[in-house]
Amino acid sequence: MFKKIFLFLILICCSISAQTSYRNLSSENWIFNKQNEAKKHKATIPGTVHTDLFQNQLIPDPFFGNNEKKLQWIENENWEYETHFTLSKSELENQNIDLEFEGLDTYATVFLNGKVVLEADNMFRKWTISAKSHLKIGNNHLKVVFHSAVQKGKEEAKKLSYTLPEKERVFVRKAQYQFGWDWGPRFVTAGIWKKVQLKFWNSAKIENVKYNQKVLNKTVADLDFIFTIFAEKSGKYQIKLGQKPFPFILKKGQNVVKVPLSIPNPILWWSNGLGVPHQYAFRFSLEQNQQKIEEKELKIGLKTIELIQEKDQTGKSFYFKLNGKSVFMKGANVVPPDSFLPRVSDSTYFSLVENAKKANMNMLRVWGGGVYFDDAFYEACDANGILVWQDFMFACSMYPGDEKFVENVKQEVIDNVNRLQNHPSIAIWCGNNENDEGWHNWGWQKQFKYTKADSTQIWNDYKKVFHGMIPKTLDSLLPKEKNIYWSSSPSIGWGRKESLTQGDSHYWGVWWGKEPFEIYEKKVGRFMSEYGFQGMPNLETLQKVMKKEDLNFTSEAFKNHQKHPTGYETINEYMERDYVVPKDFEDYAYVSQLLQARGMKIAIEAHRRAKSYCMGTLYWQFNDCWPVSSWSSLDYYGNWKAFHYQAKRSFENVLLSAEVTDSRIYKFFVINDGMQNYAGELKAEIRNFKGQLLWEKKAYCKSDASSNVSAILLPFPSLKEIDTQNSYIKLEFISGDNHFVSAFFFDKPKDLKLSKPNIEIKIIDEVTIEISSDVLAKDVFLSSENELFFGDNYFDLLPNEKRIIKLSKAAKGIKVKSLFDTMK
Template sequence: MNKSILFSFLFVQNILFAQFSERNLSSEKWQFKNAKENKWLTASVPGTVHLDLMNNKIIPDPYQDENEKKVQWVENEDWDYQTSFKLSSKELANQNIDLVFNGSDTFSEIYLNGKLLQSTDNMFRKWTIPVKQNLKIGENILQVKFKSAVNVGKELAKRVPFTTPESPRSYVRKAQYQFGWDWGPRLVTAGIWKNVQLNFWNQAKFENVKIEQKALTRQKADLNIHAEIFAEKEGKYSFLINKISQNITLKSGKNLISIPYQIQNPKLWQPNGWGDPNLYQLKILLQKDSKTIAEKSERIGLRTVELIQEKDEKGKSFYFKVNGNPMYAKGTNWIPSDSFTPRITKAKYQKLIKDSKEANMNMIRVWGGGIYEDDEFFKACDENGILVWQDFMFAGSFYPSDGNFQKNVELEVKDQIEKLQNHPSLALWCGNNEVDEAIVNWGYQKQFKYSKEDSLQVWKDYKKIFHEVIPNAIKKYATNDKQIYWPSSPSIGWGHQESLTEGDSHYWGVWWGEQPFEIYNEKVPRFASEYGFQGMPTLETTKSMFSGAPDLSLQNGTIKAHEKHSRGWEIIDNYMKRDYHIPTDFVKYNYVSQLLQARGMQIAIEAHRRAKPYNMGTLYWQLNDCWPVVSWSSIDYLGNWKALHYQIKRSFENQVILTEEKDEVLNFYAVNDELKKFEDVSLIVYAKKFNGDTIVRRRTDCKKRCLDGILKLASPKTSFFISESERDNSFLNLILVDKKGNKIAESNYFFSKSKDLKLTKPTIQIKKISPTEIEVSTDVLAKDVYLMGDTHFSDNFFDLLPKTSKRIKLSKPLEKVEVMSLFDTMN
């Protein structure tokens, strides 16, 4: 070999081995078929078998009509997927090539060029397979054979000597909601639900990088950068953090290194409502002979989060302290926003989180029956100051604890810690949703006639997984010993008194217990992590339930099929007749059902916030939907705000003025959740008739500082000169002002339920200010003004006071805005 050829060869090798690179195999031409059949059909990756069947017109859209029941056969079949791809000699010349499945749902066998490489059994794990020796120049064939998760689950269930509730889903490490829930369809999928790629690397690669915050002061942040590096050969390397270099020596094989790093005068990541969620970009490089061979980018936030549980005279506190300050948690519960998760776009993640921020939330609980959400979800939470309570994916059943299951769970936890730990939004890991509750309170042992030994085994399995395997895995794989772990949500079931005096609570006396909304005033927990009430989706989303012309009738089979709770309509009607007139017109019924839902949650949230600091968190069930459905959500499947979300935005304002009527006394609570305390405030209360006439005006000045973010004032109800007979046509308008007269908060208080109000017909006028702004005005009280049209209104379902107007912004222009108010439902 002459010198010029040798130089050229070395130069090419140097370039070739200089970089880590990826090749996305998801973009190749994929096919799929029923394992029983021979005909291959076109497929998409990422995807699911249901989507592929729909695209090939084999099954109808299960979201429409009553089609869900027509596609149940899919879950019992086995499905094969395959693609071919060409590999160049240059690609094969890399020292190492890994085949990476970021998500395979669920039981599958992966073949490359006819050789079985990997069997998978967990939808939530990442599968990395070295494949250089199995690849060839030219065409390569990749096949994935999926077994029915239902059938495999049934076989696994047979190994247990007793019946497990909702078997076989608890034996399958897969999104539990796919098996059907009281807000979601049964669509048990299979498929390659995340990207598949080839990773080419030379000399060394990052297995993962974890950022540990050791200490945080106003002057500096002390970090440790923990990197797991796999090196081909022992040698000297350079490790760079934002261009700051440090020499390291790596041995052949796996290396664990920790490099200290400082940030001077750090800007804190603050939750929404407290300041900016400041973020820092860390670019981490591994170099050999001044050439970059591996790199990672991490975006971090500097903050502290603590869960405070201290005994007091009433029980034990439960609240989050963020950056050294007690934070009142205001937020919601999150479910997957589609039953077919590959359809959840980055834009949908961003919109739902921004809608949460706009509604003044600072925390979201990711519910344990769904999925560990995409990076885009956490990116959006990081950027918008939303803390995440992260459940592990176990929900409302009994789970096994055999050796294989334990190991599978441990590796699932490992993958999720490596994926999520660096996000500043991550506040807490929770073992499960309602598994403790299911064992203790739901009577399954009696229902399935368990022996004493069976019951003891269930509790033993529970303790093994949620008190040993998961917390031990967190300690093993997380770099920060301050990672917060909470074994089960709720910690105590809602029928027990202790559920209100310690821990977190799922209070379902409303809805499931059919207690009146007013019971929320009595059943106030330390931290409400779940409670809710159903309401219909918007008319646009209701119409999307139909493949053809919509038949908007409560008796229509399609409408009925999109209410998954067996007694849902009955419960809604029972509550509606307590507070409203039940309309016979569908559009008006839809409107009132949304008002009903909003009213129930308003009562709950106000009861929680009035109890501050005894109660320090309220997370309603639920933010979003996975398909068009009547549900507990505040934002429907198509992303439209229901009346509830508009009310949540008002109820979660940092400063609110709330009213409580008790023993003929009106108690007024000024609540402040900002870090800055308010003092020298005045409460101005107007007692008014619905026609706008003022009965009396009262002003109360309070010079003292507002302690614990809450100030209580009281007045006898008779001091407002509203007689018993006039309460149906009178209300209070409350305004909280500072010492300069600037308005801090405003609210209205009605003495009677909506159905008892003696409303007069308002003349509501809409004036166009610009293509995307209108002004709404009225002559008399217009209760619960409902603006209708194919646009997003900046406010809706609001009370418009007599002889006042309100400016509303539109997300896009409308030719005409239709309007309705509560008066229209009372005649």
């Protein structure tokens, strides 16, 4: 009996020891201190030194008022983090123990039981150390010393005989926006910003899993799952998919193993607005001698994606085909959701992507001055049909090209492409944001007095990274169907004619160039990957980060939450063109949002009317990293600004839009980006602000999903006979049960003869209201004493229209405002 029990225990122990297992060290008791200071404080891992200092009440809230300026000393110090953890005898008996840091920010020396085991120098890489020989049974000591990234960057900069733009930040492989941007504060962080763990493994471990689509058609998908496996010694192993085994022989060291799989009648992955983003889930296990060593789960989406660039009469096309269908991309540029990244939870990423889907987007661009986002972001994009334009993390400068730097970046590319490539949402990999444009158009050569030799060296270093190393590395990692690479966004700067005839465009004639919004209708490129205009956040957002007495344009606290040097001056100049400028601060914030939404509506709809010449519109910017006046449509807390509500309307699959020629002739458009065909009656009406019908015209309209845009020119009455300041165009398209409506105005908002609306709100149920008005209520803004989400807001309420609005929860004291209230 004893022998049987003993044998059973041996089998259990063998089974346990064969399994790969993990020990999360993030949850241990961590402490930190400024180097050379004896006093230590409690730390949170993952975390940053700024958030740890704040949690220990050693600094004020970094976001509040102008505290940012008082906290710049932190970036120049070195910081030490440490913990003790106990290791059991059974844990140490594993053949291998790896110490894994998923993210170290940025220059870190790691000590394990007093010995240096790692020197890290890249925030974006995963660092793994074989740690068993440094560990012991019982108490172990782990210490990480973070060296000032600013000081390290300055040291590297001194090694060059010339100055690179943006100085120290370009030498440091960390999030570039942390050095300050025209929408974000300067908080150059340090810390263990992602999970740290021990990995226990024995005979073998799975280092990577990816898949290739060999064949994809209506009847079959033939796939190869490719495993990179490291084996301690050669032997017989098997990969098991479900209950199906795939045996093979592993040699000692690194092995690459292929597992073929066929899926009959495959269901394709589609982007938002075109179909279901279907995914297949697989669970693989690596086994030996009928013992499970390690398991991996993989979700995939079956799709084809192509970037089509073909010469035509005006230049060269730039558009994506998804599963053979040409897709007009609608979306925005995403920045990191916080200055302190460990505070960003999975739910934050889920919420961001959900807000993109609700606004009818199908693409988000992960901007190159931030970070490669956590898996949760890409998983949310996979599940919601949001395609991802993925930049590598370089922005608005030139970078060094020495061997050490290039090799560091190469490992960064390998780590992140291996992590992200299986996501069906990934559409394109882009080398950088605006580096190429900056070099050719921003005058750096003159500003920094480069010699001819300097310029040659800097450009050759650029080509070495973005035309050489990165695309070659992608070629080694990705199958052809996943390998779409674009070296720099934009391909040509906005001041050059070619920027609107080929490649992607960042058009900044509006805002930076002070050109009127209407220029958007003339300056349309092939794929608009950046353009934008600022709007203030709601008053409630600003109240969270400044005192009541600081809510004015002269306070230092308020000025600190506008990072563009002429931000409010520019907003005010545009507001004077289009609106009556309010004197009240709260009204001004509201009108600034209307101004932003108006400008972006003109841009988005001009881009969509130009389909198929233009095949994408990604505005700047989607979100914020702190409470601030910026180009975002979502504020830091996730609240929808007027612009986000407008984006939702302008991104609808079926859009009714109007174009006005210089002679004030109207052309109406029915734009269809979906899969469904529509045919029916298009009706145009002119009504005054009391709702009285002044003119109407009807026409048959057909809008096919396979076509581009249906343009209809209706005979129009002489505008001399119409009081354009007291009337609007109502456009309706009725196709079966589908009813689409839009309203257009002849004159700018400041010139409209608005009268006081009698707005009535009727409670339908706890989360539903009906709103109506006796006359036109322009730009109706709903708010509540408690924080909640209104399903529609900042909308034009037409005379006698009854509009149903859904609420996220029961409202306490709904307040309503319209543009009329600000024009007194």
